[in-house]
Amino acid sequence: MYQSTMYCCSRLKRRSTTNTNDNGNVSNDDVVITISDVTQLKSYLSTLHPVLIEGPGNSDDRDATPIALRIVESLRKKIQDQSITKPILLINQGDSIRKDGRNCGIASIFQIVVKELNVKKCLVCLDNDQPWHSQNADRQDVIYETRYSQMVKAIREKDVDLSKRIEEEIDDRMKERNEIRLAQGEKEIEDWVRDFVLLQEMTKVAMKLICGGVTVAHTISTADMKPDSVTTFFEIGLKLNLINAEEDMIFYVAEE
Numbered sequence: 623m624y625q626s627t628m629y630c631c632s633r634l635k636r637r638s639t640t641n642t643n644d645n646g647n648v649s650n651d652d653v654v655i656t657i658s659d660v661t662q663l664k665s666y667l668s669t670l671h672p673v674l675i676e677g678p679g680n681s682d683d684r685d686a687t688p689i690a691l692r693i694v695e696s697l698r699k700k701i702q703d704q705s706i707t708k709p710i711l712l713i714n715q716g717d718s719i720r721k722d723g724r725n726c727g728i729a730s731i732f733q734i735v736v737k738e739l740n741v742k743k744c745l746v747c748l749d750n751d752q753p754w755h756s757q758n759a760d761r762q763d764v765i766y767e768t769r770y771s772q773m774v775k776a777i778r779e780k781d782v783d784l785s786k787r788i789e790e791e792i793d794d795r796m797k798e799r800n801e802i803r804l805a806q807g808e809k810e811i812e813d814w815v816r817d818f819v820l821l822q823e824m825t826k827v828a829m830k831l832i833c834g835g836v837t838v839a840h841t842i843s844t845a846d847m848k849p850d851s852v853t854t855f856f857e858i859g860l861k862l863n864l865i866n867a868e869e870d871m872i873f874y875v876a877e878e
Contacts (some may be wrong), residue, residue, distance in 0.1 A: 631729075646753070653765070654766065654784065655766050657772065660775050663768065663772060663832055664776075664823045664832055664846070665812065666766060669708060670710070670711065671706050671708040671710050671833060671835055671837065672699065672744070673694065673838075674713045674822075675728060675735065675841060676839070676853050676856060677841025678727070678848075679718075680727045682726055682727050682842075683726050690735050691734070692874070693839045693872065695874045697710075697872065700837060700872060708835075710741045711742060711766075712741055712744070713825060713826075713829060714729075714749070714771060715745075715822060716755045717814075718760055719760045726858050730823050733763070735860040742763050743762075743765070746769070747759060747769060747770070747821075748821060768808075768821070770824065772828075776801070776831060780831045785861065788823055788858065791861065791862060792858055793816075796811055796815075799811060811850050815852060817848070822852055836865070837870060837871075837872060840874040842876075843873070845876070
């Protein structure tokens with residue numbers, strides 16, 4: 623059975639209190655290690671099993687608890703079926719808690735999964751030219767923090783052309799979707815979507831290369847995803863054979 627990252631990282635000094643920042647997100651009083659190069663990424667993360675949770679953010683009005691518990695159940699089964707022995711580390715990509723305090727959205731789902739599995743999080747945000755992303759992130763239970771550029775560097779270290787191929791596939795798909803949208807009288811996909819698609823796809827590939835495995839869990843069924851949402855671009859990793867649908871993915875099945 624897997625270990626908890628809480629024990630794996632017990633060398634870190636931990637304090638028992640948390641604070642709430644101006645954006646309503648919970649900040650963290652654990653010592654957070656900022657990872658600023660690929661050598662550090664491998665040193666801190668290579669002995670862990672990264673789990674990414676993907677789905678709608680604060681636009682999701684569903685109760686987070688049953689969704690999170692279904693992910694926990696599926697993840698425990700995957701750990702047992704695949705004999706995963708590395709400690710679990712959740713990979714959070716800057717999601718923020720809803721300001722209205724409702725138990726909804728992916729940040730709330732993360733908090734429940736963390737509690738159920740007794741694990742910690744690594745925060746991967748956009749780079750410092752977009753500081754709002756890191757500033758607004760929910761930092762509860764975060765012990766590592768790094769940036770998008772480190773994900774790209776980790777990929778390039780393994781294959782100098784791979785990040786370019788991922789980016790080209792994303793741009794090709796966005797171009798196709800924009801042509802469809804314009805033909806239907808809709809606006810093109812907003813620029814910020816591309817930033818988060820790149821963050822999503824580069825992070826999961828980098829984590830898999832660094833750690834030798836990855837789990838990507840969805841909070842919404844493929845059929846229920848909005849056509850041009852960030853989550854739908856998960857198909858890029860499958861198309862390029864970088865993510866394996868059977869070994870790496872936990873697909874969400876909507877209740878009938």
